[in-house]
Amino acid sequence: MKTVPFGPADAVAPNVVAGMMRINDSSDDQIRDLYRAARDAGIDFFDHADIYGDHVHHCETRFAEALSLSAAERDEITIQTKCGIVKDAGGVFDFSYDHIIRQVDGSLKALQTDYIDVLLLHRPDALVEPEEVAKAFDELEGAGKVRSFGVSNHTPGQIDLLRTAVEQKFVANQLQLSIAHGALVTQGIAANMMGLEQSAVLDGGGLLEYCRINEITIQAWSPLQHGMFRGVFLGSDEFPELNAVIDRLAAQYGVEPIAIAIAWITRHPAGMQVVLGTTTPARVAAAAAGSDVYLTRAEWYELTRAAGHRVP
Numbered sequence: 162m163k164t165v166p167f168g169p170a171d172a173v174a175p176n177v178v179a180g181m182m183r184i185n186d187s188s189d190d191q192i193r194d195l196y197r198a199a200r201d202a203g204i205d206f207f208d209h210a211d212i213y214g215d216h217v218h219h220c221e222t223r224f225a226e227a228l229s230l231s232a233a234e235r236d237e238i239t240i241q242t243k244c245g246i247v248k249d250a251g252g253v254f255d256f257s258y259d260h261i262i263r264q265v266d267g268s269l270k271a272l273q274t275d276y277i278d279v280l281l282l283h284r285p286d287a288l289v290e291p292e293e294v295a296k297a298f299d300e301l302e303g304a305g306k307v308r309s310f311g312v313s314n315h316t317p318g319q320i321d322l323l324r325t326a327v328e329q330k331f332v333a334n335q336l337q338l339s340i341a342h343g344a345l346v347t348q349g350i351a352a353n354m355m356g357l358e359q360s361a362v363l364d365g366g367g368l369l370e371y372c373r374i375n376e377i378t379i380q381a382w383s384p385l386q387h388g389m390f391r392g393v394f395l396g397s398d399e400f401p402e403l404n405a406v407i408d409r410l411a412a413q414y415g416v417e418p419i420a421i422a423i424a425w426i427t428r429h430p431a432g433m434q435v436v437l438g439t440t441t442p443a444r445v446a447a448a449a450a451g452s453d454v455y456l457t458r459a460e461w462y463e464l465t466r467a468a469g470h471r472v473p
């Protein structure tokens with residue numbers, strides 16, 4: 162498993178991590194098998210959010226209940242969680258001091274831990290007041306409840322706004338990225354081309370470059386989906402050309418097709434982390450193998466074109 166820079170100078174984390182959004186209906190044994198497959202593959206980084214599951218903190222609770230980690234094993238892993246989306250409120254975001262503190266306390270309880278390694282602000286709050294966020298972060302850091310902070314789905318301008326008050330370094334920005342949902346990466350290739358959707362600035366402009374310049378690790382969520390949860394592109398009839406290239410490269414590298422989908426992301430020199438969503442242990446192992454596949458430039462661009470992106 163390859164690692165990427167993450168957080169403080171010289172610190173690293175695996176470039177494939179395990180997302181826990183879909184463990185809602187998993188049994189204790191299934192969660193234990195998933196965790197074991199991840200650890201065996203070199204993944205010691207687990208992504209949560211307060212809103213994952215049928216009710217608030219449900220997936221966090223299921224994870225902790227099923228694993229009952231010893232203090233020593235808890236210290237071996239990185240637990241990341243998120244707050245800022247108000248569950249079941251029909252589209253309300255809340256970055257207020259009170260909400261952040263309350264949700265983190267709930268996550269600590271649900272996860273049965275004294276500290277969260279990484280806390281992300283889940284999706285931008287239009288009513289954000291950076292001073293409120295700063296006050297919450299200072300208190301959480303001071304109390305030892307949260308060790309580092311980041312964002313998710315944020316534009317450069319939104320991060321800069323937070324930075325007017327927040328003093329902690331933003332270690333990560335979790336963003337949707339897959340070969341089939343590649344605008345974050347492919348937009349720049351087609352900059353300033355008339356009448357091309359790919360050329361439209363959808364991310365505040367220069368988001369990829371902003372994260373690289375500011376040493377914010379990009380975490381790619383939904384690495385196998387196209388659109389907003391429209392389905393998995395692997396094996397899909399909607400992507401015949403892409404799957405043909407993926408299958409050929411998978412055979413060439415001696416890996417499963419899923420590994421090639423992961424390698425397209427990990428090949429990028431920004432040093433991204435892929436956030437897997439599968440609940441199938443065998444798929445975790447097969448996907449993790451993508452971490453060690455280093456695609457050539459020609460292969461990377463061929464995959465990009467085969468997914469339908471314009472490479473002028």
Ligand SMILES: NC(=O)c1ccc[n+]([C@@H]2O[C@H](COP(=O)([O-])OP(=O)(O)OC[C@H]3O[C@@H](n4cnc5c(N)ncnc54)[C@H](OP(=O)(O)O)[C@@H]3O)[C@@H](O)[C@H]2O)c1
Pocket residue numbers: 179180181182183208209283313314335336381382383384385386393395396419436437438439440441444
């Ligand atoms: N920050 C955000 O706004 C945000 C948003 C969404 C997600 N996330 C994070 O990102 C993680 C990953 O998201 P995701 O679950 O959408 O990612 P994903 O890995 O793209 O999708 C996982 C889903 O695809 C299925 N799948 C995987 N490989 C497959 C294959 N070869 N054939 C058919 N189905 C396959 C899985 O089924 P099985 O489980 O049956 O294998 C699972 O339902 C989440 O767990 C969460 O931690 C963050």
